[in-house]
Amino acid sequence: MTPESELRESIIAAGRSLFDRGLTHGSTGNISVRWNGNILVTPTGSNLGSLDPSRLSVIDPHGNHVQGGKPSKEAFLHAAVLRARPQAHAVVHTHSTHAAALSCLDGLNPADSLPPLTAYFAMRVGRLPLLPYHAPGDPALECLAETVAQENTALLLANHGPIVAGSNLQQALDAVEELEETAKLFFILNAHPTRPLTSQQVSAIRPSS
Template identity: 65%
Template structure:
């Protein structure tokens, strides 16, 4: 995908996420790597109105190269893409149920959500919970790099999910599946559940 195609793909994904209430206000950000440049939604923008010409450009270290100022969470995108050379896109949302899970006490920091469905196991896999940092706090960089090298989907405590993928479509599918599973998690609260077993998850290849 060239840069023009990447810009258009970001806008399409942004509109889709916003129109289905997976983001709200000016929350959430999307990035796509094209060569040595990373296109990312700018700071203070709404995914419902951002345009292709509005996108910021950063390098692999998160330095601003072109366009308006990038999202203050651009460092998360850069860090995840640095340690996942096979991935080209990152989607970060504050989707309601995933954000709600991130606020719960007593979660397993190694795997915050159970694999309730095969599609969650295939598209997300294990979901580490990262410790709370204020939005834009670059002290999270090292944790993102260390954990992101092993997992493409991360949950930021009291914040929301960050997911990378080999393509923007894959990253978007995964963040949507994560939100759907978080919704199921709350719907099933108080009911006996039957998550997939480790063997069943392993058989799905993630």
């Protein structure tokens, strides 16, 4: 199997894992990985549980379609985040239930929408800025996402869901799952006083941006 084939198969496995565990549903969510100067990304209208490796899209670093299936209408977001984070090689976007629910709440801190309830959230996600609502596929979000991603590995799209970058695909998957689990904790604990990590505790374990 060629390196490209292995990478395509890793995207298929990641999509199936996300779908089988209920982190995506229907044709929601998308995955991208850098490859050979371009970006492999899941095609439009895809169910992540049944991706075809031969139909994955290839876009250039500016989001232009190069070959393969028609890319997701949110592919430009993946390109924007990867431009902003040259050290990252993969991006995962989901509409996972608790993170999406969080994105719908009023009164969130737009600079950091989810408190660091656990050490693993602080290590794998860090801050979670909330970007204002844009319709799915709205190119007006591109510049904002690229700017905010320069200092953050994860973004929360208002009334939509999270988008997370990682140094590799597994790291991005781990981070998006940690985000979802922390959002779940947030709702479970909502009626109770919480004790998030202090800023000093977070600084001691948070990865550099």
